[in-house]
Amino acid sequence: MKYDIILLDADETILDFKQSENYSLKRVLNQHGLDSESTLLKSSYQKINEELWKNHALGLLSKDLLKTERFRLFLEENNLAGDALLMGEDYLRALPEKVFLIDGAYDFLAKLHQKIPLVIVTNGIGYVQNLRLEKSGLKHFIDLMVISEECGFSKPDKRIFEHTFKLIGKPLSQTRALMIGDRIETDILGAINAGLDSCWFNPNGDKNQTPHRPTFEVSSLDQIHCLL
Numbered sequence: 001m002k003y004d005i006i007l008l009d010a011d012e013t014i015l016d017f018k019q020s021e022n023y024s025l026k027r028v029l030n031q032h033g034l035d036s037e038s039t040l041l042k043s044s045y046q047k048i049n050e051e052l053w054k055n056h057a058l059g060l061l062s063k064d065l066l067k068t069e070r071f072r073l074f075l076e077e078n079n080l081a082g083d084a085l086l087m088g089e090d091y092l093r094a095l096p097e098k099v100f101l102i103d104g105a106y107d108f109l110a111k112l113h114q115k116i117p118l119v120i121v122t123n124g125i126g127y128v129q130n131l132r133l134e135k136s137g138l139k140h141f142i143d144l145m146v147i148s149e150e151c152g153f154s155k156p157d158k159r160i161f162e163h164t165f166k167l168i169g170k171p172l173s174q175t176r177a178l179m180i181g182d183r184i185e186t187d188i189l190g191a192i193n194a195g196l197d198s199c200w201f202n203p204n205g206d207k208n209q210t211p212h213r214p215t216f217e218v219s220s221l222d223q224i225h226c227l228l
Helices: 017-031 039-057 063-077 084-094 105-112 126-136 158-168 184-193 221-227
Strands: 005-008 118-122 144-147 177-181 197-201 216-218
Touching (some): 005 158, 017 039, 017 084, 039 184, 063 084, 177 184, 184 197, 197 221, 216 221
Parallel strands (some): 005 118, 005 177, 197 216
């Protein structure tokens, strides 16, 4: 094989975060007496959350502040009364309750883990990501999971990759590794910053509007096998 190890993003690469988010947000809106069927409210939250995670990846916002700030801004934008701190806590409790997989993820990992070590590198919240992996049915395929909240660094910072390889016990500079992920600004740029090959998982056929170029691009997980 061309590579000694495969690094994987979690959300929207092997785990379907959008479905989990929809489920959890609906639960929280119901719990707090808000319209859980409103597409406007859901869209508002998702846009706010996306922007805050981008700011976090840039080092502009702490993970602890993000947990509450997304609901504070959500309530403010929609002129709603509520307890942003409690909503944030309820959301995180609901998020691991239902775990969904990206199409083909189980078969992809089942084939791959027999041939090469698999490591998840994810920007996420430790409690949530650990429990979601536990419930996903994929944990036995994964040799290690590195979570930004637990190690103190987030993609695209190359230090999360340096930390990962310290845990693996192999020098980053001497290991042939491929980073697979759905986000150019975090997964692909992070791999570039760390001097690693990268594979952009792009099932929707989105246009890359950044200057960052992945080594490979695929629209389905099963296409990755021929790259290895």
